[in-house]
Amino acid sequence: MSESSQSRSAPVGVILAVDPDRFAEVIEAAQRAGLTVTSEQPILGTLSGTIAEDGIPALKAVAGIESVDRDRIIHLPPPDSPIQ
Structure with a gap:
């Protein structure tokens, strides 16, 4: 495989805030x-x-997109774990 065929980076999750009046268009x-x-x-x-x-x-350059945030996973300790 050549370097050019591997030029795309891995997909990441994103959350977008968009203009609700133009939702379908955005x-x-x-x-x-x-x-x-x-x-x-x-x-x-x-x-x-x-x-x-x-x-x-x-994606950030698309008209009507107000913000682009990467999706993140936050792990919380179990409710019965000691306070840290």
Whole structure:
């Protein structure tokens, strides 16, 4: 395999805040930028999905996208664990 065929970075989860008045239009533009939509919350003006790490700058440039945050997992200790 050549380096050029491996140029795409691994997909990462993202959460987007978008203009709720243009929700459908923004989703289409985000998909053209490389986003795979996994969840839509039109009333809240948010959606989540995955995109290659190197595609995030193009996603941030889409008109109507107000913010792009990487999806993160936070692990909490069990309720019965001692205070740390």
